[in-house]
Amino acid sequence: xxxxxxxxxxxxxxxxxxxxxxxxxxxxxxxGNMIREALKNGTEMGLKAKSYMESGALVPDDVVIGIIKExxxxxxCQKGFILDxxxxxxxxxxxxxxxxxxxxxxxxxxxxxxxxEQRLSGRRVCxxxxxxxxxxxxxxxxxxxxxxxxxxxxxRKDDEPATVRDRLKTYHAQTEPLKEYYAKTGKLVIVEGxxxxxxxxxxxxxxVEG
Ligand code: AMP
Numbered sequence: 182x183x184x185x186x187x188x189x190x191x192x193x194x195x196x197x198x199x200x201x202x203x204x205x206x207x208x209x210x211x212x213g214n215m216i217r218e219a220l221k222n223g224t225e226m227g228l229k230a231k232s233y234m235e236s237g238a239l240v241p242d243d244v245v246i247g248i249i250k251e252x253x254x255x256x257x258c259q260k261g262f263i264l265d266x267x268x269x270x271x272x273x274x275x276x277x278x279x280x281x282x283x284x285x286x287x288x289x290x291x292x293x294x295x296x297x298e299q300r301l302s303g304r305r306v307c308x309x310x311x312x313x314x315x316x317x318x319x320x321x322x323x324x325x326x327x328x329x330x331x332x333x334x335x336x337r338k339d340d341e342p343a344t345v346r347d348r349l350k351t352y353h354a355q356t357e358p359l360k361e362y363y364a365k366t367g368k369l370v371i372v373e374g375x376x377x378x379x380x381x382x383x384x385x386x387x388x389v390e391g
Contacts, residue, residue, distance in 0.1 A: 182207065182261040183283060184389065185268070187359055188290035189352045191297040191304065191345070192374055195313050197290060197385045198265035204386060207261040210252055212245055212269075214311045235338055237347030239269055239355060246276045253282065261285075269356045274363075287363040288388050290381065292374035294349050301345045305334040318378055 182205055186194040198209035216234060219227030226248070230240045239245075249267055252258065268274040277284070292300075303316040305325075309332025314321045321328050339348065363369040370388040375381045 182285050182389070184261070184263045185284055185287040185363070186263060186265045186290065187287055187356070187363070187369075188374075189292060189294070189297055189356075190348045191301040191340075192290040192292040193378065193381055194265045194290060196319070196378060197288075197382065198263045200382050200385065201263050201389055205261065205263075205389070207263060208257050209263045209265055210249070210258075210267070211265040212248060212267040213265075215248055215252070216240060216245075217311065235344070237339055237344040237351060239351055242270055242272045242276070245269075246273060249273075249277070250280060253280070268359060271358055271362055274359055284363075284366075284368060286370055286389065287359075287366075287368045288385060289360055289363075289369060289371050290374050290385070291371055296374070297349065298342065298345055301340045302342065304337065304340050306337050307332040307334050309333070 184201065186198055188194050195211060198211065201207075202209040216227065216230045220231055220234070221227070226244060229244060233240045245267060249264075253262065268277055300315065300318070303318070305314045305316065305321070306312065307314075307327035307330060310327060310330040312327050312329045313319075314327075314334055321334055325334055326332075327334055338344070360369060370391070372381065372384045372388050375384065
């Protein structure tokens with residue numbers, strides 16, 4: 182199954198991508214994680230992406246499209262995949278179509294902006310493996326320590342309140358039009374993000390299977 186997860190930053194796409202990945206045994210592909218990894222490794226692409234990312238803007242389409250093209254060509258994607266954070270603009274969606282990728286479903290997780298601002302302020306990510314936590318909703322077993330790899334969990338630079346507001350602006354201007362793009366193909370399913378992560382997960386899995 183080939184899936185896209187749409188939604189504002191902080192809507193819970195990453196968490197749901199992990200659940201679907203376990204459930205269907207297909208890779209979850211996060212362009213955000215791939216860019217952060219490149220940045221950590223000091224690659225040319227990572228350095229190019231740095232200033233955009235840190236200001237809450239999108240990295241240029243050609244850079245992200247290149248990353249995805251390479252990733253989707255790998256063996257583990259042949260049975261299916263979940264895209265988390267791609268596409269984020271209409272030209273990116275068009276590029277995916279032009280690659281001949283046939284998407285089965287696009288799941289849009291909807292959460293109000295005020296809720297997102299509140300949620301992102303509590304988000305923590307592991308410096309080492311990128312696993313995501315929340316101080317209230319999904320705390321790590323030991324505060325500040327990743328359950329998966331023992332790395333330190335920290336506030337992402339772009340989760341600071343002023344940057345979050347810019348990311349939401351970017352989302353509404355550039356990513357939200359994708360809802361209409363995919364509604365036209367009949368593949369869009371809307372999931373209302375719930376207070377409890379487990380409830381959103383139940384609705385997301387029902388959307389995947391329905
Ligand atoms: P995320 O972890 O998905 O919130 O992504 C973090 C940041 O990476 C975004 O704010 C963008 O700067 C960049 N990014 C991730 N995915 C994309 C994309 N598909 N297009 C452009 N920029 C992206």
